[in-house]
Amino acid sequence: MSMSWIWVLIVGAIIGAIAGAITNQGKSMGCAANIIAGLVGSSLGQALLGDFGPQVAGMAVIPSIIGAVIIVWIVAFIINRI
Incomplete structure (x- = not known):
């Protein structure tokens, strides 16, 4: 079970x-x-777009990347405003 969490963290870092x-x-x-x-971002992307495309460690890659881009833009916007 612990290897699956490590895999999820690695894939999350790559995304x-x-x-x-x-x-x-x-x-x-x-x-x-x-x-x-x-x-x-993976959670957000899959909630908004579903789970189409290839999946790695239980994460749909394309929606996960799109969701992560949205999260990074939001965080960067907030940090730049402070």
Whole structure:
């Protein structure tokens, strides 16, 4: 069971890193922020768009990346406003 959580964290970090690269915010994000953006973005993307496309570690890749991009944009907007 613990290996599945490790796999989810790794995939979440990769999704968060991809979202950071797409939004040009990846340089300022650390590993923990990538994981959080990837996991929260995955939940948001799948809630909004469903679970179409390839799946890795229980996450639909395309909706997860789209959701993570939305999360990164929102967080970057809030941080830049402060």
